Amino acid sequence: MVALLSFVALLLPALLVRTCPVSIGLTTKGRVYSQAQRAQYGVLVRSDVTRFVVKYANARRWEPSTAVSISQGTSLLQRDLPPACPQSGSSSTSEDCLYIVVYVPNSIYPGSDASTLVWIHGGSFTSGSASDPSIYGANLAAATKSIVANVQYRLGALGFMAPNGDTNLAVKDVINALTVLKTGVPKIGGSASKITIAGQSSGATMVRALLAIPSASSLFRSAILQSDPMDYGFLSTGTQQTMQNFFNKQFSCNPSDDSCASSLSVDEIIKASGTLYSQAMSLDPATGQGEPIRPVHDGHLITHKLTTTSSFPQVSKPILVTTVANEAGPTIYGWFSSPISEHDFQQTVYLTLGSSRADTVLASGRYTVQAQGGVVDARPGLEKIATDYLWKCSSWTFSRTWASKGGPAYVGMYVLGATYPTNGGIPFCNGSVCHQDDIPIVFGTASNPNARQTQLINEMQARYKAFLNTDNPNVSGLTQWNTATSSSTNAILLGGSGPAPIDACTPSFWGSAVLYDYQVYGL
Structure with missing residues (x-):
């Protein structure tokens, strides 16, 4: 006390x-x-x-x-x-x-x-x-x-x-x-x-x-x-142990030697942490590329996986789940600074998803490569695939499952944002809504917002105020935001009008015909 x-x-x-x-x-x-x-x-x-x-x-x-x-x-x-x-x-x-x-x-x-x-x-x-x-x-x-x-x-x-x-x-x-x-x-x-x-x-x-x-x-x-x-899901204890063993081997300390661990400099630890981050996928592909160091489903503190690979618990807490239209923009356009061919597109999909998932994705016709101004650039297709399975569709699957287990879930997708500082140097993000571009909207920290951005800032802060106080983000005068069901997210566009397009985030595609990483690796 x-x-x-x-x-x-x-x-x-x-x-x-x-x-x-x-x-x-x-x-x-x-x-x-x-x-x-x-x-x-x-x-x-x-x-x-x-x-x-x-x-x-x-x-x-x-x-x-x-x-x-x-x-x-x-x-x-x-x-x-x-x-x-x-x-x-x-x-x-x-x-x-x-x-x-x-x-x-x-x-x-x-x-x-x-x-x-x-x-x-x-x-x-x-x-x-x-x-x-x-x-x-x-x-x-x-x-x-x-x-x-x-x-x-x-x-x-x-x-x-x-x-x-x-x-x-x-x-x-x-x-x-x-x-x-x-x-x-x-x-x-x-x-x-x-x-x-x-x-x-x-x-x-x-x-x-x-x-x-x-x-x-x-x-x-x-x-x-x-x-x-x-x-990604949470890490399993097995994957965590693999990473732990690799990390420990970067030092001469015995894992149980607290004195030795205390004597390490912060710089040494940060360097070793960076090495682990960059090598994680080669150690165990279940780590993924974006958050290889992350919470562990240890069975003691974190007792639920909160994925479709295990028994999802009954829930009651209201949640609000949002993504942005171009989550993967900084990643894809950071990796590929110039247009890529359809051949490179297909190779990247196979390297990322493996042959079985890649075959299904490419054969679906949902992600096609198109020419713009006579120039073939497959980056938009890659960005769409990555946005869907890493963020949008996996979040929608989670929201539908949450709703099916008793919890209210409000789902939305930003189609308007304010460029986050680290996205400023990425040309693609200057005309898109990239990962993190929702933060300046929610916090009202956008630099010189235009009229549409100001309107969205006011809307989201009003919705957050309502949600904080009533567990419901609906506000008089704004688009009705309905809760998800076990079959539909009822997602709305934030900064736009009408429902968010389902596209490939139908329950029969991602998470079913094409498995998420947490399903592939049993996380």
Whole structure:
């Protein structure tokens, strides 16, 4: 109990002090918030939103994290944004990185019963942070009148490859963050019963992992999964062990020698993690290329696979599942910077899917190669295949299954986005909606949005506000968003009008005639 009260102790001084009004103090229902107190423990990032940075846990290298102790008090609050967890290509990192960046509208006061959105960042489980400018949470917090909490967790080998074989350390980090938040947000005006977890890409995979953990079920009410590559499934213990053995062999340490493991430099570990990432598919093709280091279905913490290869549990939590029109754009057009022939197209499909699946896909006529301006370019076909089976169709299969087991599932596809910074250098993405282009829409961080983008930002923030508060994203004046059924996703277009095209995502094709990776490898 002492550890769980820490969040309360940290934020109470900033938000509960009652003083005389000051120039930009806010009076709500007789409670006055002090500019001085906000300035002491937080940063006023908008005139109506204050940001707090809270350390939620401590962790020794390759050991489970533990929630912070109340005895550490306000020393665990800092005004500056936290260092990211160690990752390649970033100098501002630290192993002491288990922080939550919390955005609190100044209109929220004790007793407000406000909702909380807990955002889990993406980055293939090897990169990213809670301080990424694209997930700056103040605009979303203000628009939804909710608390927005961005969570950091250990990445790469430091989060998933403990030499002694302890798995899912990063998942346990996020559980600690949720535990602290569930105890703390009621003291600052949030409701313990209105916590929604959300994430994009690997962040959405983390959300799915939390949905597969019965012991974490009480920590949140609903979930939002944006662009989760569900085709991969969770790793099996066998695949994890294969990767673990390879990782351990990159060092001279005995796996049980904690002293030796502690003496390794962060750079050595990050380098070894990168080598594992690049070699994973050659070690075991079940890893896939996009998230080879990811949560493990260990049977102890993560007890459900949440795939069609095993008994899917009965569920009740509302979920919101979205993809974007061109998820694979950065991948395909990153690999192939110039047009490719139909022969190269077919070879790539065979190398990716294997002969049996490739034969079915190519014979289906669903993915044809066409010439534009007299030039044959098979990249659009490859992009469509990858988008469908890695993201769109696998997410639709998941949503139909979720609905069949009792849980409300709302499904959507973005056909309008705002170019994510890393997509700016990819010409294809300048006219398409690529992976991550939904993030600036949801968070309202798009740079100079045009009228259509502004309209979509307002729509999605209104829908998120409704979902956070009522478990339903429908808002008066907007297109009706119906829940999925066991046979249909009822997916809508986001940024467009009407239902999303089914195309190859019919139940009889992907997941049936053509198996997903998790089906092929029994994940």
